[in-house]
Amino acid sequence: MVARGSADIVHIPLLIKRSSSYQGMEDTYQPRTARSLPPSQAANHLTESGKYITFVARGGFEVPDPRLLRLPAACAKILDMSGAADYVDRLHFDAEELRQEHTLREDGSSNL
Amino acid sequence: MAYSRELFREPVSTTNASVADELFRADKLIRHLRDFAPPATGRANVVRQALAHLCPAPTLSVLTESDEFNPIPPLRDILPRARIGHVHPTPAFSALEDFGRSLLEYFFVPLVAEGGKTSAPPLHASPNFYTWRSRVPPDQAQTSSDHRISACAQCMQRDDSRCVITGALNPGVYDKLRRSGATIPVGVMTAKLDAAHIIPHALNGGKDCVIKEENRFVWQVLEMFDPGVRLTLEGDKIDNPRNALMLDCTLRLMFGQLKWWLEEVPI
Numbered sequence: 001m002v003a004r005g006s007a008d009i010v011h012i013p014l015l016i017k018r019s020s021s022y023q024g025m026e027d028t029y030q031p032r033t034a035r036s037l038p039p040s041q042a043a044n045h046l047t048e049s050g051k052y053i054t055f056v057a058r059g060g061f062e063v064p065d066p067r068l069l070r071l072p073a074a075c076a077k078i079l080d081m082s083g084a085a086d087y088v089d090r091l092h093f094d095a096e097e098l099r100q101e102h103t104l105r106e107d108g109s110s111n112l
Numbered sequence: 113m114a115y116s117r118e119l120f121r122e123p124v125s126t127t128n129a130s131v132a133d134e135l136f137r138a139d140k141l142i143r144h145l146r147d148f149a150p151p152a153t154g155r156a157n158v159v160r161q162a163l164a165h166l167c168p169a170p171t172l173s174v175l176t177e178s179d180e181f182n183p184i185p186p187l188r189d190i191l192p193r194a195r196i197g198h199v200h201p202t203p204a205f206s207a208l209e210d211f212g213r214s215l216l217e218y219f220f221v222p223l224v225a226e227g228g229k230t231s232a233p234p235l236h237a238s239p240n241f242y243t244w245r246s247r248v249p250p251d252q253a254q255t256s257s258d259h260r261i262s263a264c265a266q267c268m269q270r271d272d273s274r275c276v277i278t279g280a281l282n283p284g285v286y287d288k289l290r291r292s293g294a295t296i297p298v299g300v301m302t303a304k305l306d307a308a309h310i311i312p313h314a315l316n317g318g319k320d321c322v323i324k325e326e327n328r329f330v331w332q333v334l335e336m337f338d339p340g341v342r343l344t345l346e347g348d349k350i351d352n353p354r355n356a357l358m359l360d361c362t363l364r365l366m367f368g369q370l371k372w373w374l375e376e377v378p379i
Contacts, residue, residue, distance in 0.1 A: 017169070031375075033372045034370065036371060037372060040366075042362040043335065046363070053277070053374065059270055061269060061353040064357050066353065068354065069373075070193050071334060071337055072311070074148045078141065080372055090281045092225065096157075
């Protein structure tokens with residue numbers, strides 16, 4: 001199941017599936033989702049059970065810093081668990097609506 | 113420490129239901145801030161910051177020793193005031209509500225906004241881009257955009273030109289494989305990929321390190337969670353592959369909006 005024949009092609013699959021009791025190797029992560037995650041085909045991949053991701057330093061490039069990954073993880077959990085995610089979503093939804101209202105149409109007209 | 117735990121758990125008592133609801137949310141936000149902040153220093157800093165809001169110093173003189181991005185008064189200044197009951201003149205939870213509201217408005221809202229819009233440069237820049245670049249004098253050749261293209265390419269190489277979640281291949285690489293007659297694994301999909309920044313690129317001031325006024329508080333809170341993180345990502349360092357991963361565009365947007373995250377698996 002490995003593609004061959006070109007210099008810069010896929011060699012090692014990133015996705016590792018293991019049982020739920022899997023104890024990770026270094027740089028192994030499990031995707032977690034907020035309750036407000038909108039449904040989408042791509043999002044289905046996040047909720048697959050037993051999905052683990054192990055980063056490998058290919059080409060000499062460093063793997064994502066666990067210290068940095070901890071920050072959005074902490075922020076996402078705080079927003080999700082406190083219910084503040086709804087407030088932030090509503091703000092951004094309103095801002096997006098406002099932006100669309102104020103954007104000129106192709107014929108130069110607007111809602112203003 | 114026991115003192116702060118009591119404060120975080122005290123029930124909210126008010127007759128105004130809507131205000132109570134608001135207070136409860138702020139209270140929950142701070143409680144989760146403490147619970148989910150990175151362990152040790154991050155959690156201790158959250159408690160210190162909450163205490164500093166409850167027991168504000170009469171002047172700002174206590175901040176003079178602190179770093180611009182870590183303006184939490186030292187415990188030696190906060191605790192004596194807390195012990196003798198010099199709490200905020202307004203009710204304690206009102207002070208906590210202010211703290212929670214500030215975090216929401218000036219940290220979470222901009223963080224999500226910047227996370228959703230941080231755009232990586234195109235993986236395959238147009239030929240015009242490179243023609244233009246070749247005309248640029250060598251001393252000006254390394255532009256910020258240039259740097260990000262290079263960072264994106266590094267990230268793509270590290271992650272095998274695939275989305276780290278879906279495993280989808282970048283269409284350009286898929287075409288190259290197909291044309292070269294390589295055996296393409298069964299079931300491989302293609303998707304438009306982006307190098308997603310873990311900490312949004314837009315938060316940084318770029319090469320000149322001038323951070324926008326509205327992003328200063330965001331960095332202060334990130335520093336509260338993890339002291340020293342700003343220096344790790346200063347200037348162009350924010351485009352380092354350590355701060356990026358290849359993602360499907362939809363997942364990149366949702367990652368920036370904090371709709372999902374990666375949880376470290378213990379070894």
